[in-house]
Structures are given as C-alpha cells and as structure tokens.
Amino acid sequence: MNHFRGKMLSWDCAEGTIELILDRAPCNEIGSATLPELEQFVETLPDLQRESHALIISSARKEGFCAGADLRELYRESQPLQPADRLVRLRNFLERIHRVMNTIDSAPLTTIAAVQGIAFGGGFELALVCDLIIADKTARFCFPELRLGLIPGFGGIPRLKRDVGNAVVRDLLLTGRSINATKAQSVGLVSQVVAEGDALRIARSTAAHLKKFDRETAIAAKAFIKPIPHDELRREIEIFCDLFTRPAVEAGLRKFTESSDALPYLP
Amino acid sequence: MAKYEEMSTIQETTNEVLGLAAEHFKVPREELTPDDDFFKKLGINSLQALDLLTRIEQHFRIELPDYELQGVSDFRTLAERIQKRL
Numbered sequence: 001m002n003h004f005r006g007k008m009l010s011w012d013c014a015e016g017t018i019e020l021i022l023d024r025a026p027c028n029e030i031g032s033a034t035l036p037e038l039e040q041f042v043e044t045l046p047d048l049q050r051e052s053h054a055l056i057i058s059s060a061r062k063e064g065f066c067a068g069a070d071l072r073e074l075y076r077e078s079q080p081l082q083p084a085d086r087l088v089r090l091r092n093f094l095e096r097i098h099r100v101m102n103t104i105d106s107a108p109l110t111t112i113a114a115v116q117g118i119a120f121g122g123g124f125e126l127a128l129v130c131d132l133i134i135a136d137k138t139a140r141f142c143f144p145e146l147r148l149g150l151i152p153g154f155g156g157i158p159r160l161k162r163d164v165g166n167a168v169v170r171d172l173l174l175t176g177r178s179i180n181a182t183k184a185q186s187v188g189l190v191s192q193v194v195a196e197g198d199a200l201r202i203a204r205s206t207a208a209h210l211k212k213f214d215r216e217t218a219i220a221a222k223a224f225i226k227p228i229p230h231d232e233l234r235r236e237i238e239i240f241c242d243l244f245t246r247p248a249v250e251a252g253l254r255k256f257t258e259s260s261d262a263l264p265y266l267p
Numbered sequence: 268m269a270k271y272e273e274m275s276t277i278q279e280t281t282n283e284v285l286g287l288a289a290e291h292f293k294v295p296r297e298e299l300t301p302d303d304d305f306f307k308k309l310g311i312n313s314l315q316a317l318d319l320l321t322r323i324e325q326h327f328r329i330e331l332p333d334y335e336l337q338g339v340s341d342f343r344t345l346a347e348r349i350q351k352r353l
Contacts, residue, residue, distance in 0.1 A: 063314060180325070
C-alpha cells in the first residue's frame with residue numbers, strides 16, 4: 001500500500017522516498033489512536049522499502065513535530081483500573097511502541113526526522129530513532145518526563161546515549177529542560193538547522209541526494225554504525241513500569257491532566 | 268555609575284523583549300508594558316511561550332533553560348532572567 005490516509009497519520013511513497021506525516025491534533029500525541037496506525041505503517045514498511053532508499057518522518061501540525069505520549073489518555077484510562085491491571089496495560093502499550101520504534105530504527109533505509117516546533121518526550125524519542133534530524137529554527141527538544149516523576153519510556157535514554165555524550169544525557173534527563181535547534185546541533189543531535197518552515201523541504205532534498213548512493217552499501221554501513229541497544233531498551237521499560245506505580249507519578253499526571261493550559265509545556 | 272549602566276541595560280533588554288513579543292505575536296508594541304502578564308496580554312499558552320523563548324535565545328544569543336521561567340509571567344522579570352545570562 002504505497003499510499004495511506006489514516007485519522008492520525010498518512011504515508012506516501014514516491015521516487016524512492018517514503019514520507020510518513022503525523023497529523024493528530026493538537027500535537028501528534030501518541031496514544032491508543034495513533035499507535036495502531038504506526039503499527040500498520042511498520043507492518044507495511046517491508047513492502048514500501050523494497051523500492052525506497054529513504055524515509056522522512058514529519059508533522060503536518062503547526063504546533064510541532066510531536067508532543068510525546070498522550071498523557072491525558074494514559075491517566076484517564078488507567079484510573080478505573082486496579083494497580084496490577086494498570087501495569088499490564090502500560091507494559092503492553094510500551095512494548096508495542098518499542099516494536100514500532102525498533103523497526104524504524106533498524107529499517108534498511110536512511111531515515112530522516114524533519115522537525116519543526118516541539119519534539120518532546122515520545123516525540124523526541126521518535127526523532128531519535130531516525131538516522132538524521134533536520135530541524136528548523138523553531139525546533140525544541142526535551143525529555144520532560146522527570147517533571148512527572150518518570151523517565152522516557154519509548155527508548156529515549158538508550159538512543160540518546162547512543163548519539164551524544166553522557167553529560168548531555170544527564171543534562172536533558174535530570175533538568176527536564178528543552179533545548180533549541182542550535183544547541184541540539186552543537187551537541188551533535190541535529191544534522192542541519194534550517195529556516196523556519198524549511199525542514200521538510202531540506203529533508204526531501206537530502207533524501208533525493210541519497211538516491212545516488214549504492215543502497216546495499218548504505219544499508220551495510222548503517223547496520224555497522226548504528227547498533228540497536230536492545231538490552232537497555234528492555235531495561236528502560238522495566239524502570240518505567242516500576243516508577244509508574246509511585247504516588248508522585250499519579251500526582252504529576254493528575255496535575256498535567258487537570259491543567260487548563262491545552263499544552264502545559266513549561267515546568 | 269555602574270548601577271545606572273546596569274539599570275539602563277535592563278531597560279534596553281526589556282524593550283527588546285517587548286519588541287520581540289510584539290513582532291512575533293503581531294500585537295502593537297505600544298500596547299505592551301513591562302509589567303504585563305505575557306500569557307494574558309498576548310493570549311498565549313505554554314507552547315507559544317516556548318516559541319517566544321526560542322526567539323529570545325536566538326536574539327540574545329543565550330541559553331535560557333525553561334526552569335528559569337518557572338513562576339515568571341511578566342516581561343520585566345523575563346528581561347531580568349535574560350540579563351543574568353548576558
């Protein structure tokens with residue numbers, strides 16, 4: 001299926017480039033509606049990638065790339081459940097999202113995240129599974145999970161460790177602060193910083209440029225230089241699940257959910 | 268003298284912040300004052316405040332961690348936070 005229009009996302013495949021475009025109001029929060037469509041995408045990926053050399057992930061939302069997990073849904077749907085059932089549900093969700101992330105991470109394609117606006121939490125983690133991040137000047141990257149008493153749960157810590165020095169990982173994780181595109185480039189996260197609104201255009205021209213190279217060589221190089229940290233990814237799920245049961249997390253999620261700010265992103 | 272220069276620079280910084288906010292959110296500059304609550308005056312949420320933060324960082328060439336903005340809602344205090352980073 002070279003073309004797909006879902007409720008939360010769409011994809012198209014043309015001239016050797018697959019484009020996955022997220023489009024769920026307000027800012028592509030990943031929850032029970034988006035995850036099945038992401039799963040459908042990665043199930044279709046083996047067929048799409050046969051004739052493709054690049055995948056671009058971008059957002060149609062002016063609010064940004066992706067604000068991460070749908071925390072309001074996570075809180076709301078966990079409330080009626082007994083603690084043990086909450087954990088089962090959470091673990092199932094995490095394992096599903098990890099399968100999606102791992103598939104994109106290891107895809108035999110050059111993957112590019114075209115980021116504008118916020119890439120927070122799971123949105124940052126989605127960008128991190130890509131081989132390249134091209135960010136426009138409005139982009140901000142953040143792991144705000146600590147504000148809720150959590151850690152990133154979609155694979156962000158092992159992947160951030162893979163890409164940057166440990167001091168940067170500690171800074172982002174332990175302060176929960178957001179960094180702009182220029183800072184992200186200076187620490188090696190972002191490949192190119194471009195003018196506002198230009199991330200997708202530049203991602204497309206980069207993908208077109210990649211088409212010149214021998215695909216098998218590119219695949220072999222990627223597999224060699226980009227290991228998937230499977231053990232740490234599994235460990236991250238365990239730690240996340242352990243933390244999730246704490247009262248501080250419930251309080252943090254409740255506060256987030258009850259905020260009158262539609263997108264409460266400041267600490 | 269040093270104190271006057273410092274005060275003058277904070278005023279300049281405050282004026283620049285007001286100018287950035289007016290330009291970005293398309294509000295007449297003369298309608299903004301240093302003691303305005305920028306969330307209410309500009310009608311913005313925290314996401315848009317982050318956008319303003321990005322522009323401030325680019326304009327002043329500083330890093331201003333979001334936690335520095337905790338409890339800050341007026342332009343004057345925002346300018347003071349910026350001034351400490353110059």
